[in-house]
Every structure is written in structure tokens, then in C-alpha cells.
Amino acid sequence: MSKYEAADKVILGLIKEGVAQYNRLVASTGLDDRLVDRRLQALRKRGLIKFSTKAGWSLAD
Numbered sequence: 001m002s003k004y005e006a007a008d009k010v011i012l013g014l015i016k017e018g019v020a021q022y023n024r025l026v027a028s029t030g031l032d033d034r035l036v037d038r039r040l041q042a043l044r045k046r047g048l049i050k051f052s053t054k055a056g057w058s059l060a061d
Contacts (some may be wrong), residue, residue: 007031007039012059015049020056 002008007029014028019053024048025040038055050060 004039007035008043011039011043012037012048015059020024020058022048022057025057 010029011025012033014025019025019028022036022040026036029036040049040051044051046051049057051057
């Protein structure tokens, strides 16, 4: 179990619920903004989420 697995689950859950903006993700998680940014990029590199300038963060197809 990764030490970031809990944070990843929270972030993925929020994105699944439709929270797409970075600022709203940070506010909703209660985590440090740098940690949220690092986890978003890690999830993007793993192919679980994607970013669009129009839609923000969303689950990958």
C-alpha cells in the first residue's frame, strides 16, 4: 500500500463526482496544495486522469 493511496482515492473520488478545477480540488481535500498537484500529475502519468483547458480534470477514457 502506497503512502499516497489514500490521497489518490480522495482525489479520484472528487474528480468522479465532477470537481474539475484545481482550486476546488485543493479546498475539498484539505491537503496541502503542493501534495494535490504532485498527486494529480502522478495520476495523469499513470493514465488514470487527463486535463483539458476547457473541462479541467477528468477521468481518462
